[in-house]
Amino acid sequence: xxxxxxxxxxxxxxxxxxxxxxxxxxxxxxxxxxxxxxxxxxxxxxxxxxxxxxxxxxxxxxxxxxxxxxxxxxxxxxxxxxxxxxxxxxxxxxxxxxxxxxxxxxxxxxxxxxxxxxxxxxxxxxxxxxxxxxxxxxxxxxxxxxxxxxxxxxxxxxxxxxxxxxxxxxxxxxxxxxxxxxxxxxxxxxxxxxxxxxxxxxxxxxxxxxxxxxxxxxxxxxxxxxxxxxxxxxxxxxxxxxxxxxxxxxxxxxxxxxxxxxxxxxxxxxxxx
Amino acid sequence: xxxxxxxxxxxxxxxxxxxxxxxxxxxxxxxxxxxxxxxxxxxxxxxxxxxxxxxxxxxxxxxxxxxxxxxxxxxxxxxxxxxxxxxxxxxxxxxxxxxxxxxxxxxxxxxxxxxxxxxxxxxxxxxxxxxxxxxxxxxxxxxxxxxxxxxxxxxxxxxxxxxxxxxxxxxxxxxxxxxxxxxxxxxxxxxxxxxxxxxxxxxxxxxxxxxxxxxxxxxxxxxxxxxxxxxxxxxxxxxxxxxxxxxxxxxxxxxxxxxxxxxxxxxxxxxxxxxxxxxxxxxxxxxxxxxxxxxxxxxxxxxxxxxxxxxxxx
Numbered sequence: 001x002x003x004x005x006x007x008x009x010x011x012x013x014x015x016x017x018x019x020x021x022x023x024x025x026x027x028x029x030x031x032x033x034x035x036x037x038x039x040x041x042x043x044x045x046x047x048x049x050x051x052x053x054x055x056x057x058x059x060x061x062x063x064x065x066x067x068x069x070x071x072x073x074x075x076x077x078x079x080x081x082x083x084x085x086x087x088x089x090x091x092x093x094x095x096x097x098x099x100x101x102x103x104x105x106x107x108x109x110x111x112x113x114x115x116x117x118x119x120x121x122x123x124x125x126x127x128x129x130x131x132x133x134x135x136x137x138x139x140x141x142x143x144x145x146x147x148x149x150x151x152x153x154x155x156x157x158x159x160x161x162x163x164x165x166x167x168x169x170x171x172x173x174x175x176x177x178x179x180x181x182x183x184x185x186x187x188x189x190x191x192x193x194x195x196x197x198x199x200x201x202x203x204x205x206x207x208x209x210x211x212x213x214x215x216x217x218x219x220x221x222x223x224x225x226x227x228x229x230x231x232x233x234x235x236x237x238x239x240x241x242x243x244x245x246x247x248x249x250x251x252x253x254x255x256x257x258x259x260x261x262x263x264x265x266x267x268x269x270x271x272x273x
Numbered sequence: 274x275x276x277x278x279x280x281x282x283x284x285x286x287x288x289x290x291x292x293x294x295x296x297x298x299x300x301x302x303x304x305x306x307x308x309x310x311x312x313x314x315x316x317x318x319x320x321x322x323x324x325x326x327x328x329x330x331x332x333x334x335x336x337x338x339x340x341x342x343x344x345x346x347x348x349x350x351x352x353x354x355x356x357x358x359x360x361x362x363x364x365x366x367x368x369x370x371x372x373x374x375x376x377x378x379x380x381x382x383x384x385x386x387x388x389x390x391x392x393x394x395x396x397x398x399x400x401x402x403x404x405x406x407x408x409x410x411x412x413x414x415x416x417x418x419x420x421x422x423x424x425x426x427x428x429x430x431x432x433x434x435x436x437x438x439x440x441x442x443x444x445x446x447x448x449x450x451x452x453x454x455x456x457x458x459x460x461x462x463x464x465x466x467x468x469x470x471x472x473x474x475x476x477x478x479x480x481x482x483x484x485x486x487x488x489x490x491x492x493x494x495x496x497x498x499x500x501x502x503x504x505x506x507x508x509x510x511x512x513x514x515x516x517x518x519x520x521x522x523x524x525x526x527x528x529x530x531x532x533x534x535x536x537x538x539x540x541x542x543x544x545x546x547x548x549x550x551x552x553x554x555x556x557x558x559x560x561x562x563x564x565x566x567x568x569x570x571x572x573x574x575x576x577x578x579x580x581x582x583x584x585x586x587x
Contacts, residue, residue: 005376012361012372019363019405123359123421126323127376128348266326270286 001132009129009137010144013111017145023110027103027145031153034095036160042087043164069237081168088161089173093182093236094225099153100191101222104146105215108198111138114208116268125265135263139195146191154183181241189248194218196255203262276301276429276461277322281331284317284485291317293485294331299478302459304451306466306476308576314485315465316356319431322463323353336428349378352427354435358418362407366398366417369406370424377425385424392420395450411438419447423454430454430462436471444471451475473572481576496575504544505568506551508537511561520558524550535563544569 017023070090074082115121124134154175162172198215205211228234262268277299284292292314299305307315320326322335324344332339338346360369370389379385393399396416406414415438422430435451436444448471454460466472472479473493481488481496489496497504506527510517513535521537522530526547528540537555541547544567555562 008372008375012364012368015368016361016363118362119357120359120361122325122355122357123353123373123418124376125325126348126351126353126355127373128345128378129376130345265324269320269325 001130001136005129005133006137006140009134010140013107013138013141014145017107017110017141020110023106026106027149030102031099031149031156034099035153035157038095039088039092039157039160040164042092043084043161084165084168085173088165089176089179090236091226091229093178094222094229096150096154096157096182097187097190097222097225098219100146100150100187101194101218103149104142104191104194105198105218106212107145108139108142108195109202109208109211109215111141112199112202112208113205113211116202117207121268125268131260131264135199135260139192139199142195142198143188143191146194147188150183150187150191154179178237178241181238181245182236185245186241186248189245189252190218192252193248193255196252196259199259199263200255203267274301275299276303277305277333277335277463279322279331279333282318282321282328282333283330284314284321284326285329290485292321292328295480295482295485295487296331297480297487297490299461299463301461302455303477304455304462304464304475306464306472306479307482308466308469308472308479308572309482309488312484313482315482316433317485318482319353319433319463319465322347323351323431324348349425350428351431352422352425352429353431354418354422354433356433358414360406360414360418360421363405365403365405366393366409367402369417370421373421374424379425388424388426389420392423396420396446412440412443415439416443416447419450426458428460430460431465432462433465434467435464436466436468448475469572469576479572493572493575494569496572497569499575504541506539506541506544506548507566507568508539508551508555508562509564509566510535510537510555511563513537514559517555517558517560520554521551524554527551 070086071082074085077085115124129137158172158174158179161174165173194215197218198211201214202208202211205214225234225236229236234240275298277297279298280296282292282295283290295314295318297305307318309315317326321328322333322340324335324340324347327341332341334340335347336350338350340347361372364372367389370393371385374385374389379388390399393402396419398413398417398420401409401413406417409417415435419432419435422432432451436447439447451462451464452475455462462475464472464476476493478490478492479496480490489499491499508521513532518530518532518537521527521539524547526542528542530537530539539551541551548565548567552562552565
């Protein structure tokens with residue numbers, strides 16, 4: 001496989017994506033919501049719920065999910081500090097996984113199913129680029145922006161959280177080891193799973209919107225993680241993150257084997273809807 | 274030397290046979306036409322020859338390369354205009370051309386820019402090179418798609434309906450370009466078209482296909498003789514006399530003479546050879562020749578006779 005040719009496909013797709021508002025809008029809005037808007041609300045939440053039963057219920061429900069180790073670490077902190085720390089450092093982590101899943105599935109749907117839908121695929125397949133170069137270039141075109149958005153969102157989130165909570169803690173809360181592992185190990189594996197799944201889905205649907213909608217199924221395990229974290233059944237600590245990354249990497253290998261089999265010129269032209 | 278050779282080329286999709294044992298050869302620098310109704314198998318044939326689809330049976334060589342075993346080599350030497358222009362609407366014409374030039378291995382930046390400029394100039398698109406293709410008209414897209422097919426100077430060109438969507442002037446330009454590419458550059462062109470006018474003007478030989486199979490193949494003159502036997506020579510005179518009619522009837526190469534007013538119509542074996550002798554014979558018999566016309570069936574008539582009649586017979 002010639003890397004220069006895969007990069008050619010990547011650059012072409014990158015240009016196309018950069019001019020497609022249907023793709024850019026969700027990629028810009030969702031990270032903005034998760035990395036700026038929601039954390040700002042979370043930072044101001046403890047102060048807004050000042051007294052009475054609502055405050056107790058809120059604190060109790062959030063603290064119930066916090067890992068015992070964290071609670072021990074926060075033993076000397078005030079109630080507001082405990083609440084803010086648990087919310088922003090622990091509870092919010094699974095939500096952040098939605099960003100690479102959403103971004104990579106939106107771009108991959110446009111790149112694979114979209115190219116077929118817009119009837120541009122035949123001229124591309126007629127070029128002397130190999131199946132591997134085409135597939136790798138297109139996967140890069142989905143993976144790189146998805147990871148870029150994720151890392152930028154993580155930086156924005158870190159800044160918002162650290163600046164917003166500095167008055168409360170007197171020191172920055174992020175980044176932590178868990179967040180580093182989450183962003184630089186788990187999200188790439190998750191993003192690749194999302195791209196692989198989208199390639200599989202793209203071969204069975206008519207258009208990129210349909211592919212996008214179906215690839216949303218990857219959100220289900222993330223919601224599961226959030227519920228697990230919220231109820232205390234699961235903590236996204238380093239061992240869990242590493243285990244989930246290994247599981248995802250295995251899933252990536254499986255799904256990519258299928259994707260490579262599906263992304264053959266003849267199959268794309270004749271069996272892709 | 275043949276640039277395209279197929280032998281028993283067949284493509285089946287499950288139980289449906291799209292192309293059924295096609296065998297033909299196209300010489301280097303030849304413009305070869307494939308004619309047939311929708312669904313006849315023209316596009317599938319081109320897709321197999323461009324190594325986009327694998328034949329179910331049979332073999333095909335393009336530029337000496339096997340379309341199955343040397344598919345990358347085949348794609349390198351082939352330029353293709355697909356049914357749809359297949360252009361990226363969100364990219365500019367220049368970006369589309371740059372992408373495909375690089376994909377086809379035109380790595381030298383200067384050579385690439387020169388070629389792109391030359392093609393966009395020819396198709397009168399240079400002034401719109403930085404506009405997104407989505408803003409182009411159908412005809413402009415078609416021209417850009419043809420330019421894209423030529424960007425790497427391919428040895429073999431597959432053109433699926435090249436003049437579709439073009440105004441008469443652009444169609445004429447494209448026909449002129451194809452003639453030039455074939456004559457001066459020695460490029461082999463395989464042309465799929467519904468426009469019989471294009472095939473008649475451009476193709477040295479045509480193949481009629483229907484329901485995946487070959488109906489007939491040959492030069493347009495050969496096809497004409499298949500359906501009409503011989504051409505008709507029509508001579509209009511100032512006045513028709515018995516002497517003139519007898520003189521014409523006795524000539525070699527003239528088969529049947531019909532008199533209609535002042536006009537003599539006759540079947541001739543070879544119009545080019547016989548016409549001068551007929552004119553001389555008429556004049557020597559005292560006839561005054563006012564006009565001479567050779568009537569040959571058009572490719573449209575041949576097409577209707579061979580393809581449509583075949584459908585009706587089934």
